[in-house]
Amino acid sequence: MAKINDNFLKLPGSYLFANIAQKVAKFKKENPDSKVIKLGIGDVTQPLPQASIDAMHAAIEDLATKERFHGYGPEQGYKFLQDTIIDNDYKPLGIDFDSSEIFVSDGAKSDTGNIGDILATDNKVGVTDPIYPVYIDSNVMGGRSGNLQENGMWSNITYTKCTAENSFIPELPKEKVDIMYLCYPNNPTGTTLTRNQLKEWVDWALANEVLILFDSAYEAYITEENVPHSIYEIDGAKKCAIEFRSYSKTAGFTGVRCGYTVVPKELMATTNTGEKVAINKIWNRRQCTKFNGASYITQRGAEATYSEQGKEQVKMTIDFYMGNAKIMKEELEAAGLTTFGGLNAPYVWVKTPKGMTSWDFFDEMLHKANVVGTPGVGFGPSGEGYYRLSAFGEREDCLEAMKRIKNWLKK
Numbered sequence: 001m002a003k004i005n006d007n008f009l010k011l012p013g014s015y016l017f018a019n020i021a022q023k024v025a026k027f028k029k030e031n032p033d034s035k036v037i038k039l040g041i042g043d044v045t046q047p048l049p050q051a052s053i054d055a056m057h058a059a060i061e062d063l064a065t066k067e068r069f070h071g072y073g074p075e076q077g078y079k080f081l082q083d084t085i086i087d088n089d090y091k092p093l094g095i096d097f098d099s100s101e102i103f104v105s106d107g108a109k110s111d112t113g114n115i116g117d118i119l120a121t122d123n124k125v126g127v128t129d130p131i132y133p134v135y136i137d138s139n140v141m142g143g144r145s146g147n148l149q150e151n152g153m154w155s156n157i158t159y160t161k162c163t164a165e166n167s168f169i170p171e172l173p174k175e176k177v178d179i180m181y182l183c184y185p186n187n188p189t190g191t192t193l194t195r196n197q198l199k200e201w202v203d204w205a206l207a208n209e210v211l212i213l214f215d216s217a218y219e220a221y222i223t224e225e226n227v228p229h230s231i232y233e234i235d236g237a238k239k240c241a242i243e244f245r246s247y248s249k250t251a252g253f254t255g256v257r258c259g260y261t262v263v264p265k266e267l268m269a270t271t272n273t274g275e276k277v278a279i280n281k282i283w284n285r286r287q288c289t290k291f292n293g294a295s296y297i298t299q300r301g302a303e304a305t306y307s308e309q310g311k312e313q314v315k316m317t318i319d320f321y322m323g324n325a326k327i328m329k330e331e332l333e334a335a336g337l338t339t340f341g342g343l344n345a346p347y348v349w350v351k352t353p354k355g356m357t358s359w360d361f362f363d364e365m366l367h368k369a370n371v372v373g374t375p376g377v378g379f380g381p382s383g384e385g386y387y388r389l390s391a392f393g394e395r396e397d398c399l400e401a402m403k404r405i406k407n408w409l410k411k
């Protein structure tokens with residue numbers, strides 16, 4: 001009989017969002033007349049930018065002709081998109097790349113999860129805590145995690161805390177790590193690192209030969225000047241970092257599926273015998289074997305987000321979500337809650353009142369205000385005592401949810 005990869009069996013059975021869904025379903029069954037507002041899962045609600053819709057229609061028309069038909073595309077993405085990415089996302093920041101350093105994909109979840117394929121099992125992994133769960137779970141699958149301990153931490157993973165006590169600025173790990181995941185702007189806390197703070201991480205990575213896996217899926221939400229849009233704004237980052245980007249939250253592509261990963265040519269890793277190898281070459285090999293490229297239609301849609309109209313439309317949607325975030329922060333603070341994030345990211349991270357646990361706060365908010373968010377502890381032990389609300393909802397839902405929360409907390 002075939003043997004399963006036992007590492008998968010180490011993963012705890014029920015996933016955070018499944019747990020939430022179960023609780024909400026039970027509540028709705030018991031309270032069929034209540035209208036529950038969901039500000040939990042990080043999916044978007046607004047339609048695609050018109051520029052992308054038009055481009056994707058045109059791409060389908062291309063496929064309908066013999067002359068412009070596209071079958072399998074390059075595994076790394078079409079050059080038209082790679083070049084557009086370089087010209088728009090990097091050149092204005094003073095950063096240059098060759099198209100062979102840009103790998104277009106079906107999204108940042110796949111890439112942040114799959115990158116472990118090319119990294120040895122005995123690498124020591126570091127994460128900030130709380131964290132987007134994919135980084136840890138994919139390392140559990142890859143055999144790098146050790147075992148889950150009672151405190152909710154994996155024995156072989158290094159956690160660096162991000163809480164209000166350190167203003168959500170993680171301390172550099174004291175022990176040796178080989179790979180460090182950073183996500184800025186951060187999901188779930190909605191907080192960011194300034195240029196100087198990120199520089200500390202890059203300097204540390206260079207000095208200690210650490211590979212930084214930098215997830216900037218929320219880059220488009222940055223509003224503050226001193227927050228870098230790319231890790232490559234920091235000198236030396238091309239020698240120590242891979243950057244992951246996504247069109248999901250930027251342009252509503254959560255269902256369309258497109259993102260990209262930057263693997264600079266000068267980024268090196270070592271073999272078992274200590275020789276240096278270019279990570280770009282190995283990632284390219286992995287992608288060519290296991291991935292057949294994002295669709296032509298999708299890539300035309302992504303390209304169109306960089307057109308003049310596309311940029312305007314994307315900005316309008318992001319402004320809309322950030323308008324929700326502003327309302328949420330103001331109203332929650334007026335209701336006596338302490339909030340973080342929501343300035344450079346579409347997430348508001350709420351401190352639970354009176355020392356309540358994340359799940360108790362979830363249950364109370366569901367029952368008393370009929371509003372659903374995400375318990376912070378679901379993102380890691382340091383998320384205990386916090387609660388994530390997402391700004392991706394409809395404006396009227398957002399306003400109504402805030403009204404209900406205020407009324408509930410007044411009692």
Ligand SMILES: Cc1ncc(COP(=O)(O)O)c(C=O)c1O
Nearest residue numbers: 107108109132187217246248259
């Ligand atoms: C930090 C972070 N990275 C990546 C993703 C996934 O992005 P994509 O839709 O491109 O797979 C998400 C989605 O919620 C996220 O929060």
